[in-house]
Amino acid sequence: MSDLKTKVDDLNNRILQGDILGAFEDYYAEDVVMIDAGQPPREGKDVNRQYEEVFVNGLTEFRGAEVKSSVVDEANSKALTEWHFDFTHADFGDQKYDQVAVQTWKDGQIVEERFYKL
Secondary structure, three states, X not given: OOHHXXXXXXXXXXXXXXXXXHHHHHHEEEXXXXXXXXXXXXXXXXXXXXXXXXXXXXXXXXXXXXXXXEEEEHHHOEEEEEEEEEEEEOXXXXXXXXXXXXXXXXXXXXXXXXXXXX
């Protein structure tokens, strides 16, 4: 198993266990850029940490998450994970959707992550 695959699997498992913020601290670079399809990029770990904290703290019911598939391209330092989410959020209401996260890794951390809802 590749080093990158090990990191991606650990990140995904921690998210599934509810350790979203801890995984963020461990695996996201200081200069990370995160992009939701159709939205402007969020640049830097501090900005993205705040975004993640607002999301996590707004969860009122978490019914589940599932990794539907995960692919790692070691040669290009890329990982793609297809997720299914089912939750209720104080700001967004009931949410049930599939999403693909496309990550670019460098030196063991994510430097860019793009999200595409399916």
